[in-house]
Amino acid sequence: MDAKELLTIGEVAHRSGFPPSALRYYEREGLLRTTRTSGGQRRYERSVLRRLAFIRAARTIGIGLDEVRVGLDQLPDGRTPTKADWSRLSRAWRGRLDEQIQALVALRDGLDSCIGCGCLSLQRCRLYNPGDRVGELGPGARLLPPMLRRTPAEGV
Amino acid sequence: MDAKELLTIGEVAHRSGFPPSALRYYEREGLLRTTRTSGGQRRYERSVLRRLAFIRAARTIGIGLDEVRVGLDQLPDGRTPTKADWSRLSRAWRGRLDEQIQALVALRDGLDSCIGCGCLSLQRCRLYNPGDRVGELGPGARLLPPMLRRTPAEGV
């Protein structure tokens, strides 16, 4: 029950799975706050583990740190987040996940039709998307799901 | 019908949607080949548009350029790829897409159960994945789909 049971960076690293360098980085970026010993070493409250779990989950579904920070800022400062707090954030993520899934399914279905048609002409293939037509639409392909366009591995 | 109808880099850029800088980059990286004018300017065969469509599709589903190059190298050198050529590549992508979709769906379902339970304790939540337990499992969270785990610290 003591509020004194503070964790060292090494302990947090071990329990959270984030390396110390990442923890320091997150602190610099304003995602975590720490107290310090008289000697300047970091001491973490246990609640940081929850924040880190949040961060990991968010990163997992491709949310950038800027956005994670916004989410964390919406959580109440010291106290345990309420059910409503989590629900709000969770719903936002749910929407994002749905979008990502939908985009991938659309892409997969397009791919299936490619396999079916042989895709030799590439004229009607949604996935390969003939360049001549795209060119007329202006720079940057516009036929693929926005979620996935221009989003290499990181977001997926 | 002439084989002479070659495209300038600007034309290819316009038709493919890739900026000239990306086209030069892809050439340096061995994804494209070009002929040159006597003065050293690039001239592209029309077939490059197909390769670029391939590249765009691959990039869209998160495939890195290294792997794209491997895929392109499997296509016959000069001639139009056969149905079998495309099918082989497409099937590989299909599998990858299926994996990605499955991982996202698993994540979404986990998120749904979080919303349901309120996630106040975080003790049983698959998505948030309590740090204390993870700590006991060794470094690096192990509860999320491999596809999406993307632990920031692969080396830890």
Add this chain to the structure above:
DNA sequence: GTGCGACTTGAAGTCAGCTTTAGGTCAAGG
């Protein structure tokens, strides 16, 4: 032949999200 936009190159810059390095300091057990 001249003007000018499109083209050429290599090198350096960008972005995210960290990691690594160098050179020191702290804290706790013996």
Add this chain to the structure above:
DNA sequence: CCTTGACCTAAAGCTGACTTCAAGTCGCAC
């Protein structure tokens, strides 16, 4: 008190996929 491992900082480095820059060249219309 001393040792030793964990910790500190700032700054630089890394990866991938490009973009931007500087300085110069090409090619086509007039």
